[in-house]
Amino acid sequence: MNIFEELGEKKTVFADKQYLDHRFLPDNLPHREEQIKSIAKYWIEALNNVTPPDITIYGKTGTGKTAVAKFAMKQLKEAAKNNDLNIRTEYIRCTDYTTEYQVIARLCQQMGRDVPYRGWTKAEVINTFRNLFKKNAFGKDLILLVVLDEIDILLRNDGDGLLYTLTRTDNVSILSISNYVDFKKFIKPRVRSSLRDREIVFPPYGAQQLVDILEERSKLSFKENALGDDVIPLCAALAAKEEGDARYALDLLRTSGELSDEKESDIVQGDYVREAKDYIEHNKITDIIMTLPSQQQRVLESILYLTKRKEEITSGRLFEVYKDVSRGDSVSYRRIFDFINELEMLGLISTNTVSRGRAKGRTNIIDLQCDTTVLEDAIWGM
DNA sequence: GCTCCACCGGAATAAAAGGGAA
DNA sequence: TTCCCTTTTATTCCGGTGGAGC
Known part of the structure; x- marks a missing residue:
């Protein structure tokens, strides 16, 4: 028998694991309705062909910042399509694109202009980027909403040149996401004044809120009755201690399930959660050190x-x-x-x-x- | 040959509190 | 006791170098 088929037939508590991945974007985000509305309130301007104000989102890891931003992007794209407007939303993770040059080049690429990684001067790339907004054959102005995730990393590494360039490009609105409240100390006054941003704070999730999130996801990802009663509350409680980190809660739940499969158990037990905690901790450190x-x-x-x-x-x-x-x-x-x-x-x-x-x-x-x-x-x- | 940029180090400046002078 | 100076290192500022894409 084929080894993959054989392994594929192994029994499992999962129905579909992908819903436990923190990158999965669910149709609704429990306990973040308010934050989504706040963003929408500003971004709605784009539907009136006006560039929205810049927005800054703060919050610790696993408080739903990225998910909310992506959710808002998706919704706006739909609305723009229905209204036949030329609105673009681009998401950039600043851990992947760590300098002004790289981000602008990436934006050009995503908007259909090929730009080399090296060889051009910064000015050439910026001009190319700005030209995207000039000629528009169809009359409708292009409005670009850029989401800069983990912007504190880029600011620390490369300074505030990127923000300077973007705030001085017409029809560009920035949504920056930061883990730290004090990331603005990296922004010089001349840039800060042109970044007239609205701030939205994401509080950590409480234990009960984490339970709600996990329950919603577990319905999609686990087989019926595969979870012991105490599993979700335990995951939620442990994650609540880790500053309300929903990503960690999801990790715990998934790893508990995987441990359960390994032991060929039909039901995920509370004990597996504690084991999963150690496993995750161990792996996290090993991964970091190896790289x-x-x-x-x-x-x-x-x-x-x-x-x-x-x-x-x-x-x-x-x-x-x-x-x-x-x-x-x-x-x-x-x-x-x-x-x-x-x-x-x-x-x-x-x-x-x-x-x-x-x-x-x-x-x-x-x-x-x-x-x-x-x-x-x-x-x-x- | 040009550019970007990761990596590096020298030099200047800032910081904190024990020690000593008054 | 108060106040300021000294000491030592933290921290910042800034410029150099070389690999790699173009």
Whole structure:
């Protein structure tokens, strides 16, 4: 028998897993009606052939920002089609397109103009982009709504040039999505003044709200009676503790189901959820570390070494150990400073700057934020 | 040969609080 | 006790280099 067919016949608690993927866009988003309406209230201008105001969305991970934005895009596209208007919506994730050049080039490409990744000057690309709005044979003005997801990443990396360019292009409206409230500190005043944005805040989901979300999705994705009574409340409770992260809740539910299949059980048990929690945590860390550049792995290795020796990790001591580990092939302290910041952004470590007076000066105290055994497995193992 | 940009490091500036002067 | 200075490192600013697409 064919091995794929054989595996395909294995029994499962799932009806269709795809509905548990956080990228799946459901037809309705429970407990986000208000936020959708807020966006619609501004974007409706586009249907009157007026460029809508810019919008900024804040909220922690898994609070439905991306889903709501995409939902609004879809709805607007439908409405525009019905009214025969020339409205375009483009979604760009700034972790994939990390500089002004890349974003503008991507926008050109998505709107049908071929632009090379390199070779052109920034000005050429921007001109090409702006020309898209000029000639319009059909008389109707083109209005572009750009969704910039995780814009804080781009601002940190490349500055506010992109926002400057976009706000100074007629008929472009920006919807920026950020995990951090303070991302505007990266925007200089000259740009901030032209970014007259409306702000919408996404609060974390509460446990009961997460239950509603999970129940809706589980109806689509699990077979009937495949879930134990306590499974959804448990997933919701655990995710509520993780700052109301719906993505995490969905992950837990899916992984619990997968564990259940592995054990060839007909019903997902509450115990599997707890197992799933460990599994996800372990995998998350391993994934992050595997994709880390080797220099950063070395920094992490040094931190692990010092943690195991129960030494207090100051930035100076870390640099010493790092140089030792690197054996000549090391980068400067200046670089390590950046690496430490990046590791902190990833949630692997935490830092705390303290000052110890005249004799000792300032230093960073670094703490490992993940399980040492998991980290050891990831760095040494495999 | 041109451009973008990831990666890098030097130099300047900022920060905090113990130490010492008053 | 108060206040300011010193010390040491964090943090920022900025420019250089080289690989890669064109």
